[in-house]
Amino acid sequence: MKYIDEYRDAEAAKRYFIAITELITKPWTIMEICGGQTHSIVKFGIDEMLPPEITLVHGPGCPVCVTPVELINKAIEIASKPDVIFCSFGDMLRVPGTDKDLLSIKASGGDVRIVYSPMDALSLARKYPDKEVVFFAVGFETTAPANAMAVFQAKEQAIKNFSILVSHVLVPPAMEALLSSPHNLVQGFLAAGHVCTVMGLEEYFPIAKKYNVPIVVTGFEPLDILQGIYMCIKQLEEGRTDVENQYTRSVRQEGNRPAQELIKKVFKVVNRKWRGVGEISRSGLGLQDYFIEYDAERKFNVSNIVGEESPECIAGLILQGLKKPHECSAFGTKCTPEKPLGAPMVSTEGACAAYYRYRKI
């Protein structure tokens, strides 16, 4: 496919590997934020080809992975109700709640449906006016414009039988939480290209400055990632801590303004809990008061539901880049994509699933 295949060119990749090897003089630890980047890195074996001085740690940018157990439990409670059509991206169905997952609700007769877009869920609400249609709105900034549009149109068209269970998270507060941790190992970031396509670069300048870290906004294909790594290492070697943009074919400095406007209209910044990490202040989105009737947590009165994570799952350490998936005692034995203990083994973007799928460990 055009604009994908050319960025997988082996010859150019080799030249980037050589350039990186020639550039580097000491050990550096870089985090790729986005699970899509992790997937590419592990799938194409980029980390295994890089010089040993570079350690890549895998970041928290997998929305399925960071959604806390209590939200899964809330989703399960809502999906179990009669007259509810519960819609979700496919990845969420096998994420374990405390006792079960959404797939088991579907298996026992619940109307749980996989959709491609929140707009598909809104169409179902139009089609089945006697049902309550709920969309599990997980995602980072990239997905927020789509979810915002579904809610905005529901309000405009006075569709009352639609709501969203919001689990929206934001990248910059998670980066700050990682950087302020005394355990932090990360010296440079590959920021998430599609999050920045929506939000632009502005939010990253203060982070680079405050924590003295280079941040390179990076795409998802192997050559994008290699160029991003090269640019990040170059900054580290030269002692610079700038925000740079590798993914210029998609990311504009100001981001996507119309998308940002609708996000602001529909959502407000709220505190959010992250799986294995805990609550991070102002790290997520919730519905604005004007749209509160579309909040499934309120509509179905599930705010009080809580949930504990599996004590064996080290998802929190994985998501903070403090452990690698194969360092978990349950990896590949008690925890597999078929029978996961934690979300990073479920999602195609989860670090554990990527290691399980592409690494012979």
Next chain:
Amino acid sequence: MCLAIPGKIMSISGNEPFQKIGKVNFGGIIKEVNLVYVPEAKVDDYVIVHVGFAISTLDESEANRVFEYLKEMDELGELDQGDAEN
């Protein structure tokens, strides 16, 4: 989850606000895509699509940047071995 794929706009329909819909070709598979967030996009442009919404128009003048960067490194002599291989 933040997976987004480039596709080429074949046609655009709908003039209502929020109803700008395009038929977008992803390597032979054609899907309807909401173009409301890319008001500048026109037929034959490539857009980057996430969960049914175009989130940016691909800047074709920047598309070769990753290769130009290698060339610039060559010229600056930062890629001696790379030169030898060409």
